[in-house]
Amino acid sequence: MARQTAPKRRRRERGSIDPDDIVAGAFELADEVSIDNLSMPMLGKHLGVGVTSIYWYFRKKDDLLNAMTDRALREYLLAVPLPKSEDWRESLTQYAHTMRKAFLSNPILVDLILIRATLGPRYSELGAKHIEGLVARLVDAGLTFDDGFDTFSALQLHLHGSIVLTRLHEKSKASDPDARTYYEDLAISPESTPILAQAAAHGHTGGAPDDRNFEFGLRCILDHAERLIESRNAEATPRGAA
Known part of the structure; x- marks a missing residue:
């Protein structure tokens, strides 16, 4: 299971955080707990600020995820x-x-x-x-x-x-x-599925998103x-x- 907590930072002074800090912290936290489990209160604890400091810039989680998506595109994909x-x-x-x-x-x-x-x-x-x-x-x-x-x-x-x-x-x-997955659960044997058995012996995995x-x-x-x-x-x- 993904971890539900992250190490706390030293609490910041009021007004000492900006949107870039929040988005950067969200990436750090998401790397530990996943995007699905990321929450505003958890992010506040991770950054050492009250959750209201985050809501001042991002009124809901979707707003934060939109900002994270823009940064991801800018720094990882469109930069290529x-x-x-x-x-x-x-x-x-x-x-x-x-x-x-x-x-x-x-x-x-x-x-x-x-x-x-x-x-x-x-x-x-x-x-x-x-x-x-x-x-x-x-x-x-x-x-x-x-x-x-x-x-x-x-x-x-x-x-x-x-x-x-x-x-x-x-x-x-x-x-x-x-x-x-379905391709890992196939019942393959030389007797019932000789072609699939031969393919498996040669390193094939049908439907797997492998190289x-x-x-x-x-x-x-x-x-x-x-x-x-x-x-x-x-x-x-x-x-x-x-």
């Missing part, structure tokens, strides 16, 4: 520049790996951005421009507008889905160490995009051209 490679496939592969690593290394990002999924106006706009640049690369590479958008949408769904499944499994394990399955899914999406580009280029090449 778009891939510089001119090769569209390498660019999207780098993007997928960078984003997946950033999320999996900091579970609070997943809770705030992917699971809670509430963005402030400024970061909604920046996030849209981020996606715009990546879709533009696909269109520049030779995809139609529709195929370019659908390709990035599929990649983003694959990326975010694998990250969220990993995080939900971690949260289940934190509350119940014996918790198991192997993520890479295969990513490769399938990019391979399909590459075939679409090749087909479009072939249609554009005049007959008899070298």
Whole structure:
């Protein structure tokens, strides 16, 4: 179970805390007790201030979580520049790996951005421009507008889905160490399910959001995009051209 208390700081003087201090303290506390268990009274104790000092800036927990989400986007995700490679496939592969690593290394990002999924106006706009640049690369590479958008949408769904499944499994394990997912509970035996038994022997786990399955899914999406580009280029090449 997640811990419900955090070490107390020395109590601050009245008026000695500001919104940045509160948000920073909220990240510290959430790292110990999780976003779900974070509360304003608990945060006040963690920061060494009365809870009214927090409510002065953030009237409810959702307001605080919105501020945490904005900071998370600014410092962890939007701070990551778009891939510089001119090769569209390498660019999207780098993007997928960078984003997946950033999320999996900091579970609070997943809770705030992917699971809670509430963005402030400024970061909604920046996030849209981020996606715009990546879709533009696909269109520049030779995809139609529709195929370019659908390709990035599929990649983003694959990326975010694998990250969220990993995080939900971690949260289940934190509350119940014996918790198991559907792919861990399959009854596999050489007699009843020989194909699944052979797959397990070769290190496959069906449906698991692990590195192997993520890479295969990513490769399938990019391979399909590459075939679409090749087909479009072939249609554009005049007959008899070298």
